[in-house]
Amino acid sequence: DVKVTQSSRYLVKRTGEKVFLECVQDMDHENMFWYRQDPGLGLRLIYFSYDVKMKEKGDIPEGYSVSREKKERFSLILESASTNQTSMYLCASSSPGFSGANVLTFGAGSRLTVL
Amino acid sequence: GIQVEQSPPDLILQEGANSTLRCNFSDSVNNLQWFHQNPWGQLINLFYIPSGTKQNGRLSATTVATERYSLLYISSSQTTDSGVYFCAVEGYGNNRLAFGKGNQVVVIP
Numbered sequence: 001d002v003k004v005t006q007s008s009r010y011l012v013k014r015t016g017e018k019v020f021l022e023c024v025q026d027m028d029h030e031n032m033f034w035y036r037q038d039p040g041l042g043l044r045l046i047y048f049s050y051d052v053k054m055k056e057k058g059d060i061p062e063g064y065s066v067s068r069e070k071k072e073r074f075s076l077i078l079e080s081a082s083t084n085q086t087s088m089y090l091c092a093s094s095s096p097g098f099s100g101a102n103v104l105t106f107g108a109g110s111r112l113t114v115l
Numbered sequence: 116g117i118q119v120e121q122s123p124p125d126l127i128l129q130e131g132a133n134s135t136l137r138c139n140f141s142d143s144v145n146n147l148q149w150f151h152q153n154p155w156g157q158l159i160n161l162f163y164i165p166s167g168t169k170q171n172g173r174l175s176a177t178t179v180a181t182e183r184y185s186l187l188y189i190s191s192s193q194t195t196d197s198g199v200y201f202c203a204v205e206g207y208g209n210n211r212l213a214f215g216k217g218n219q220v221v222v223i224p
Contacts, residue, residue, distance in 0.1 A: 035214075042201065042216040050210075058211065059116070088156060101146040101165070102205060102212060106158040 003027070004107035006091050012113045019078040021110050023091030030095055031102060032074035034058075034066065037088040037109075049074055081114045088112075117142045117206045119215035128192045128222045136187040136218045138202030146205035146212065147178050149187050153198045161187070161200075192222045 007022035025032065031050050035043040035058075045058030047066040055066050063085060067075045074093075078085055089110045094102040118141035128134055138147075149161040162169050166180040173192075178185040189196055199219050203212040 033211075040216065043203075043214040045211055045213075048211060090158065092158075101163065102210075103146075103148065103160060103163045104150075104203075104212065105160065106150075109156040109158075111156070 004091055004093050004105050006089075006107040006110045008110050009108065010111050010113075012115065013081050014115050015082060017081050017114075019081050019112065019114075021076040021078075021089055021091075021112070023074045023076070023093075023107055024072050025074075025093040025105075026072065027093070027095070028071065029093040029105075030071070031093060032068065033092045033094075033104065034064075034074065034076045035090045035092065036060070037090055043090065046076065081112075083114050086112060086114045117144070117204055117209065117213050119202055119204055119213050121200075121202055121215035121218050123218065124216070125219045126221070128189075128196075128220065130192060130194060130222055130224050132192050133188070133190045134192060134220070136189070136200050136202075136220075138185040138187070138204075138215055140183050140185075140202075140204045142183070142206050144180065144183075144204040145207050147185055148203045148212065149176055149185070150201040150203065151196075151198050152201065152217070158201070189220070192220075194222045194224055196220060197222045 033048040034046045049068045065077045091107040092104040120139045162176045168177045199217040202215045
């Protein structure tokens with residue numbers, strides 16, 4: 001089974017701090033994604049990557065950046081955390097495979113609180 | 116972008132009951148997935164079903180692509196079925212999944 005591991009399950013940070021959320025997958029998937037989940041809003045795509053050193057903006061990239069230096073690792077960076085970035089962050093990976101479609105596998109999530 | 120609407124938003128079931136969750140989408144899709152998020156936040160892929168019907172135990176799903184909707188059936192519900200069910204779709208040439216807001220399901224013993 002594909003395993004997607006997010007480094008921190010719960011984090012508490014202060015406004016203005018730089019925050020790193022790490023995600024590692026162990027099945028050689030090409031594609032990796034960062035979503036945030038907020039009550040009543042579902043999942044919204046922040047950034048995604050289809051290859052090493054490649055990134056594309058999702059629907060809500062403002063205030064975030066990403067890094068993909070190795071195929072298995074995709075990092076989400078909050079340069080200066082703000083209270084409106086308090087949320088659940090979900091990492092996912094996929095490989096087109098036989099169907100050619102992105103069938104996502106998610107990590108357990110990182111719940112970030114910014115004070 | 117493609118719009119995804121799920122109904123009903125909230126559902127309370129007695130254990131053993133059956134239910135149907137609906138996902139409507141606004142454009143043609145080449146990818147549709149159903150996910151279950153358990154109370155601890157873990158999202159599990161239930162079905163990849165851009166068209167047709169699939170079954171997995173007490174769960175089944177049907178997508179009618181020409182009419183732009185998908186249904187998820189839960190039969191003989193159990194308390195472990197509680198959580199949020201998400202429908203996610205990808206339009207042609209879009210390269211990303213758009214999620215609905217989910218169906219919150221609570222199964223009471």
